[in-house]
Amino acid sequence: MSNGTAESPFSPSAEKSEISSNNPSAFLSQITGAKVAVKLNSGVEYRGDLQCVDGYMNIALEQTEEYVDGVLKNQYGDVFIRGNNGMLVFCFRFVRKFGRYRRIMILNFLG
Amino acid sequence: MADTGADQLDDTIVSEPLDLVRLSLNERVFVKLKGDREIRGRLHAYDSHCNLVLSDVEETVYIMDDEDEDLKTIQKQSEMLFVRGDAVVLISPPTQS
Amino acid sequence: MLFFSFFKTLIDEQVIVELKNDMSVRGTLKSVDQFLNIKLDDVSVVDEVKYPHLSAVKNVFIRGSVVRYVHLPGAVVDTALLEDATRKEAASQASKMGGR
Numbered sequence: 283m284s285n286g287t288a289e290s291p292f293s294p295s296a297e298k299s300e301i302s303s304n305n306p307s308a309f310l311s312q313i314t315g316a317k318v319a320v321k322l323n324s325g326v327e328y329r330g331d332l333q334c335v336d337g338y339m340n341i342a343l344e345q346t347e348e349y350v351d352g353v354l355k356n357q358y359g360d361v362f363i364r365g366n367n368g369m370l371v372f373c374f375r376f377v378r379k380f381g382r383y384r385r386i387m388i389l390n391f392l393g
Numbered sequence: 394m395a396d397t398g399a400d401q402l403d404d405t406i407v408s409e410p411l412d413l414v415r416l417s418l419n420e421r422v423f424v425k426l427k428g429d430r431e432i433r434g435r436l437h438a439y440d441s442h443c444n445l446v447l448s449d450v451e452e453t454v455y456i457m458d459d460e461d462e463d464l465k466t467i468q469k470q471s472e473m474l475f476v477r478g479d480a481v482v483l484i485s486p487p488t489q490s
Numbered sequence: 491m492l493f494f495s496f497f498k499t500l501i502d503e504q505v506i507v508e509l510k511n512d513m514s515v516r517g518t519l520k521s522v523d524q525f526l527n528i529k530l531d532d533v534s535v536v537d538e539v540k541y542p543h544l545s546a547v548k549n550v551f552i553r554g555s556v557v558r559y560v561h562l563p564g565a566v567v568d569t570a571l572l573e574d575a576t577r578k579e580a581a582s583q584a585s586k587m588g589g590r
Contacts, residue, residue: 472564
């Protein structure tokens with residue numbers, strides 16, 4: 283049992299050095315500046331640099347690309363995304379671990 | 394105390410997402426809404442719910458015709474428009490896009 | 491409270507309320523509350539043919555949450571004043587958040 287949780291990639295200890303908080307919005311504010319993809323429940327995806335996040339999980343992105351069904355549809359300099367559209371945030375960040383780069387993808391799911 | 398708060402707000406630094414919207418006041422913005430609707434207009438007011446007031450508004454409604462797979466668009470104009478925030482998906486200042 | 495105050499300045503003006511079910515109602519704005527519920531007098535439905543069931547109705551109460559747009563007369567809106575009020579509201583929201 284306990285062994286299983288320790289092995290889990292989502293266990294708090296697994297990325298402790300990288301992500302010290304397990305609170306979604308605190309985590310999001312920790313990764314500001316990172317390249318992220320925000321996927322809305324409608325299926326539309328926004329990729330850009332995360333500028334900031336607030337308590338409603340409104341999101342500001344820079345250099346944003348809008349993808350519909352994987353096809354680039356639009357580009358925006360800045361974009362404000364309203365928080366209560368159910369969304370999934372992927373963080374594309376490369377961290378050095380065990381001597382090699384490993385891509386971490388963090389999922390954060392809201393309503 | 395209140396004064397320093399106001400001074401900080403004059404900065405063009407985006408420290409929270411709604412700052413992006415505040416910096417777009419009296420600018421033409423692009424707003425994407427639920428239900429395949431888009432709006433372009435000059436922003437005059439917003440609040441934390443994303444309720445908006447815009448002028449010289451051009452609304453585009455996209456209607457997918459299932460039978461012939463045609464994407465129809467309807468354009469509508471309005472001189473002054475209040476938009477209820479719950480339909481808002483995103484807001485972007487279009488000048489730098 | 492910004493939009494509540496804003497709508498109060500528009501009382502007795504002609505507006506068109508577009509609902510989320512695509513119906514539009516034209517009328518005189520008679521009252522508004524903090525939820526942006528709206529009362530209209532002298533109403534007429536914009537597309538009579540499509541929505542004939544309201545042609546006998548003289549006034550309506552519209553729940554704020556079903557509103558998509560309110561089309562306003564441009565001339566009666568002081569946009570500079572509105573922008574100032576918006577900035578003030580934003581500042582007061584920010585100081586509230588800081589106080590927490």
